[in-house]
Amino acid sequence: MKLQAPSHEEHAMPVDLRMTPQRSVVHEVLRSSFDHPTATEVFLRSKDRMSTISLATVYNCLDALIEHGLIRQVNVDRDSSRFCANLNDHVHFHCEQCGVMMDADPIEKLDVTKFWKLPQGCQVTEPAIAIRGLCPTCVDKNQKVASR
Amino acid sequence: MKLQAPSHEEHAMPVDLRMTPQRSVVHEVLRSSFDHPTATEVFLRSKDRMSTISLATVYNCLDALIEHGLIRQVNVDRDSSRFCANLNDHVHFHCEQCGVMMDADPIEKLDVTKFWKLPQGCQVTEPAIAIRGLCPTCVDKNQKVASR
DNA sequence: GATGAGATCAAGAATCATTCTAATTCAAAA
DNA sequence: TTTTGAATTAGAATGATTCTTGATCTCATC
Incomplete structure (x- = not known):
């Protein structure tokens, strides 16, 4: 109903x-x-x-x-x-050290077929993209530790 | 040791x-x-x-x-x-219908900062990319079902 | 070849996110 | 108001993975 x-x-x-x-x-x-x-x-x-x-x-x-x-x-x-x-259309930046997750807005649309050779006959729905790295807080933290 | x-x-x-x-x-x-x-x-x-x-x-x-x-x-x-x-450097294509996973080789290197505005001060390690869609087998299967 | 220390293996218990089950409550249509 | 299906709830079940613990193995040295 x-x-x-x-x-x-x-x-x-x-x-x-x-x-x-x-x-x-x-x-x-x-x-x-x-x-x-x-x-x-x-x-x-x-x-x-x-x-x-x-x-x-x-x-x-x-x-x-x-x-x-x-x-x-x-x-x-x-x-x-x-x-x-x-x-809104966006992907996620994920900090490998503290786990925090932040939004990243698109600058231009990514055409996956320009970057990767897909197996013949595949139909693409959507790329799942997560960008890994260190967030600003962890970058700072590591620099302080390194400089001691 | x-x-x-x-x-x-x-x-x-x-x-x-x-x-x-x-x-x-x-x-x-x-x-x-x-x-x-x-x-x-x-x-x-x-x-x-x-x-x-x-x-x-x-x-x-x-x-x-x-x-x-x-x-x-x-x-x-x-x-x-x-x-x-x-x-070898590659990403994965994942079929949403049957779950099969296939390798996709790179054509050219992706610079994530060209495509997404990352939060200020982030250090990128690596993008994690999975391409979703339908594999050729499932595309075929669906066409047969649709044309009945 | 024997020995000892640390690495590896195996079985089962523990963990943890998530899903399922079943009973109850709720809300809208009749 | 009654009915009916959906939503809520608590707790059990699931399933992938990790942990624990004791046994076994390997290599360097004796």
Whole structure:
């Protein structure tokens, strides 16, 4: 049973999602977080706003929000998934030392077929790009240690 | 205690690793596999050559081989890690439908700073790139289903 | 060849993120 | 108000990986 009018298929962001209090809280937590929290971190922050919410519900809400294009899931290696409410086209910079994750906005569109020879007959959906390195804080930290 | 002469630091592939029968088997399994098997798959294939080998040992051997640069670990999302004996510079194409993973060789080097605005002060180590899409087999399969 | 120290191996327990299950609650349509 | 399917919840289950511990092996030296 559809609870709201179905979204237009051609839109990137469907809206036929029942906005329950729990889903609102999870969404709001992510929209006010800039550090790409894990599910457990989202759960802890959600509890501040709704003390009865459970971890299972947070997982359910994250799934629903992802499915409806309201948030994005970010994976780097096999670390816990992280979540992100920035829907603009962007990739993630991941600090190998402290694990912090930062958004990096595109300058120009990458055509993967210009850079890699794909096996004959493949259909590309999307490249998954994570840029690894050291964040400014860790670069500083290492310099101080090195100069002692 | 060093068991063999230390490798030259400037070489990409250190060799001071004791090549035990178990490590040889795991390495050989990977060198003769072109499908990027998971640890469990490596374990099953290794048992054909050495029936007494354990999963724990396969994990230990994989770690040792990675640490010494003889194989590479490949992660896509939070799926089980896969392993790869192709040491040439390459990225991975991952089929979203059947999960198969294929190597894609580079045409030219990608300078990530040309394509994305990194946060001020970041030091880039390496981009982690996985290209998602449909493999030729799944493209075919879908066409047949669609044309019925 | 025997010995000792450290490396490696193996089995099973432990961990941890995530998913599943089943019972309960809720919200919108009839 | 009743019905019906969806959402929530707590806790169990899953599954990949890591840890622990004791046994075994290897090499350098005696």
